[in-house]
Amino acid sequence: MEFLKTIISFISSMLVFGTPIILAGLGGVMCENAGVVNIALEGIMRFGGFFAVFGSYISSRVIDPITGTRNPLAGNPWIGILFAIIVGVLAGLLHGYISISLRGNQIVSAVAINVFSLGGMTFFLERYFNTTGHSPSVASFMGKPLFPALTKIPILGDLFKTMNIFVWLAVILPFVVHFYLYHTHWGLRHRAVGEHPKAADTLGVNVYGIRYFAVIMSGFFAALAGASMSIGQLDLFDNHMPAGLGFIALAAMIFGKWKPLGTFFAALFFTLANVIQIYIQTEAPQILKIIPRGFFLALPYILTILILAGFVGRVTPPAADGIPYEKGEKL
Amino acid sequence: MNNLKLSSIDRFINWWNAKKEDLSSFLVPVISVIIAFIIAGIMIKLTGKSPLRAYEILFKGALGKDFQEFISLRVAGEGILKGAILTLTGLSITVAFKAGLFNIGAEGQFIIGAITAAYFGFKLNLPPFIGIPLILLIVSFVSGLYGAFAAFLKVKRGVHEVITTIMLNWIAIHLVENWIVVGPFNILRYNPRAVLAGTPYITDNSRLKPLFSGTRLNATIFIAIIAVILIYILINKTVLGYEIQATGLNIEAARYAGINISRTMIISMFIAGALSGISGACMILGTEGRYPGVFRPGYGFDGITMALVGNTTPVGTFIASLFFGLVRGGATGMQLIGIHKSFADIIQGVATIFVAGQIGIKYLLFKIGEKKVFRGKEVISGVS
Numbered sequence: 021m022e023f024l025k026t027i028i029s030f031i032s033s034m035l036v037f038g039t040p041i042i043l044a045g046l047g048g049v050m051c052e053n054a055g056v057v058n059i060a061l062e063g064i065m066r067f068g069g070f071f072a073v074f075g076s077y078i079s080s081r082v083i084d085p086i087t088g089t090r091n092p093l094a095g096n097p098w099i100g101i102l103f104a105i106i107v108g109v110l111a112g113l114l115h116g117y118i119s120i121s122l123r124g125n126q127i128v129s130a131v132a133i134n135v136f137s138l139g140g141m142t143f144f145l146e147r148y149f150n151t152t153g154h155s156p157s158v159a160s161f162m163g164k165p166l167f168p169a170l171t172k173i174p175i176l177g178d179l180f181k182t183m184n185i186f187v188w189l190a191v192i193l194p195f196v197v198h199f200y201l202y203h204t205h206w207g208l209r210h211r212a213v214g215e216h217p218k219a220a221d222t223l224g225v226n227v228y229g230i231r232y233f234a235v236i237m238s239g240f241f242a243a244l245a246g247a248s249m250s251i252g253q254l255d256l257f258d259n260h261m262p263a264g265l266g267f268i269a270l271a272a273m274i275f276g277k278w279k280p281l282g283t284f285f286a287a288l289f290f291t292l293a294n295v296i297q298i299y300i301q302t303e304a305p306q307i308l309k310i311i312p313r314g315f316f317l318a319l320p321y322i323l324t325i326l327i328l329a330g331f332v333g334r335v336t337p338p339a340a341d342g343i344p345y346e347k348g349e350k351l
Numbered sequence: 352m353n354n355l356k357l358s359s360i361d362r363f364i365n366w367w368n369a370k371k372e373d374l375s376s377f378l379v380p381v382i383s384v385i386i387a388f389i390i391a392g393i394m395i396k397l398t399g400k401s402p403l404r405a406y407e408i409l410f411k412g413a414l415g416k417d418f419q420e421f422i423s424l425r426v427a428g429e430g431i432l433k434g435a436i437l438t439l440t441g442l443s444i445t446v447a448f449k450a451g452l453f454n455i456g457a458e459g460q461f462i463i464g465a466i467t468a469a470y471f472g473f474k475l476n477l478p479p480f481i482g483i484p485l486i487l488l489i490v491s492f493v494s495g496l497y498g499a500f501a502a503f504l505k506v507k508r509g510v511h512e513v514i515t516t517i518m519l520n521w522i523a524i525h526l527v528e529n530w531i532v533v534g535p536f537n538i539l540r541y542n543p544r545a546v547l548a549g550t551p552y553i554t555d556n557s558r559l560k561p562l563f564s565g566t567r568l569n570a571t572i573f574i575a576i577i578a579v580i581l582i583y584i585l586i587n588k589t590v591l592g593y594e595i596q597a598t599g600l601n602i603e604a605a606r607y608a609g610i611n612i613s614r615t616m617i618i619s620m621f622i623a624g625a626l627s628g629i630s631g632a633c634m635i636l637g638t639e640g641r642y643p644g645v646f647r648p649g650y651g652f653d654g655i656t657m658a659l660v661g662n663t664t665p666v667g668t669f670i671a672s673l674f675f676g677l678v679r680g681g682a683t684g685m686q687l688i689g690i691h692k693s694f695a696d697i698i699q700g701v702a703t704i705f706v707a708g709q710i711g712i713k714y715l716l717f718k719i720g721e722k723k724v725f726r727g728k729e730v731i732s733g734v735s
Binding site: 057059114117118122124125127128129131132133134135136137138139140142143146147152264267268270271274312313314315317318321322324325328329330337 | 394397398453455504508510511513514515517518519520521522524525526527528529530531533534649652653655656659689691693694695696697698699700701703704706707708709
């Protein structure tokens with residue numbers, strides 16, 4: 021019984037901590053399978069995180085007009101999700117415009133978005149919340165299971181207690197993306213654009229259209245990932261919230277061989293290192309004296325390098341990944 | 352006879368058309384920066400503050416209130432110091448870029464350099480003229496290896512350097528900040544009553560002292576200038592520089608010409624890592640005096656902007672770094688009227704976005720010329 025409970029709490033922690041990584045990782049999967057690299061996931065997460073809080077915050081004014089006072093906790097977090105998605109899509113479009121239409125350098129564009137997100141969100145925090153630290157608390161999905169009825173199930177119910185809307189999305193969306201990429205015509209075209217845009221173009225596939233769709237979806241997923249941290253795990257936004265998870269998501273995507281389900285399991289595997297570290301910290305702190313905490317935190321990145329270096333298994337990105345496509349270009 | 356009919360505008364257009372290829376490499380960054388300032392100005396306006404007043408404060412905060420203060424470097428010194436540190440990471444990205452490599456790992460190399468400098472700055476107590484160069488040499492070697500590792504994996508295993516360098520950034524951050532600084536090299540081991548987080552202070556002999564009283568500006572600026580000159584000579588005047596450039600321009604052609612691509616890439620990433628490492632070392636030896644608990648000033652990532660806005664040339668990188676260094680210095684003063692210093696990040700981010708999409712700016716620049724040149728030709732052909 022006790023053992024089962026521990027297992028359940030482990031799985032539950034992995035899902036909760038893994039949610040932002042899974043969602044952002046899916047953003048990477050969408051983008052890179054169409055041949056566009058997006059290392060701006062981190063920056064877009066920051067956008068999503070802020071605007072989710074912002075949406076939830078300003079909706080409190082709409083809902084509570086009688087008293088005239090603004091009670092941020094009366095806001096509607098769904099508006100927050102909506103705001104995050106809109107901004108994420110716009111950020112994706114910007115990255116797409118530079119890397120697809122202008123055929124600019126995708127890495128530079130993404131780095132610029134990351135730099136801008138840090139300055140820009142500090143700016144907005146100051147503009148709207150008069151602080152550079154973190155926003156006030158807003159209405160959120162924190163600790164609100166999507167299906168409260170399920171939490172009444174004995175033992176297994178514990179798992180559903182922590183599963184808010186974002187965690188459910190993180191569990192379901194990998195399968196949706198998998199179905200889209202591998203079992204639909206559009207998915208076939210999507211992958212063809214990433215593998216061989218010229219051939220796809222010859223067959224009448226709209227290369228630019230699909231690439232734009234892919235970057236927009238990556239913005240959508242990354243923004244959801246950001247929202248899952250600010251109004252999912254917590255009820256406020258802090259500029260240092262993404263803390264490299266956008267890059268872990270990239271690592272998970274590579275570890276998962278650019279596949280949605282692979283990314284899902286890789287993300288869970290990566291969070292395992294973190295969950296174990298937290299577990300050890302509370303249950304057996306003396307172990308951290310032998311294996312330092314920093315090692316657990318660095319482990320996902322070390323693993324990624326080992327995998328990429330071919331010690332564990334070869335991975336190949338989509339062939340046209342990161343290469344701008346120009347119509348009529350010679351091969 | 353015909354030429355007399357050309358108006359001065361048409362003459363300008365003809366001159367423009369002859370020179371626009373060369374000039375655009377200089378104009379694109381300048382226009383990007385101007386656009387960035389305009390967009391940031393609009394954002395200030397949106398917050399209900401006056402952009403002109405803000406820029407006035409920025410300007411004075413960067414250079415000084417009057418000529419006297421500007422000359423004394425009491426105000427500008429801070430910006431120049433930031434610029435010097437940015438120059439080093441900017442050069443790091445520039446060197447790698449010349450060999451066709453994207454060094455996103457300057458941040459990690461910076462951190463490795465910083466912790467190495469903090470350690471040897473604490474351990475070594477030699478006369479400054481021997482000790483400091485020795486520390487910089489050790490730092491160059493350690494950070495250089497950290498940088499070269501990414502190139503090694505690319506050459507031997509075909510792993511893209513962008514991914515490896517990003518991963519190496521986070522490995523450096525976590526191992527240094529969550530292990531070394533809190534564990535084996537923590538100040539508490541040497542001074543149990545310390546209240547600060549981080550490593551112990553470096554010896555007085557290891558410190559880069561301020562050049563003038565009342566400013567923090569130190570020898571980092573000379574280190575940066577020397578680096579700019581050395582890298583300029585390396586790239587433009589040496590065989591290795593030629594090989595680096597050839598590899599960056601066309602890897603297959605370079606291989607065919609008998610250049611050892613692997614060696615060239617590893618060496619250029621070693622140099623890139625060394626430069627970022629020295630940048631981090633200068634931060635420790637000059638301003639910080641030790642590795643603080645959390646130390647992520649972001650100079651590694653900023654270096655990417657410096658290299659790009661500087662058109663990936665050593666001198667351009669230096670100019671861009673000084674400019675953004677001064678902007679960063681001045682932005683601190685803007686907090687007085689309630690504009691956060693992260694404002695500098697906004698300008699930098701927007702400028703980078705426009706440099707990234709530079710084909711757009713180039714297209715517009717060239718189009719202006721194209722339309723007019725047609726008229727210019729008409730004038731000539733119309734007479735003959």
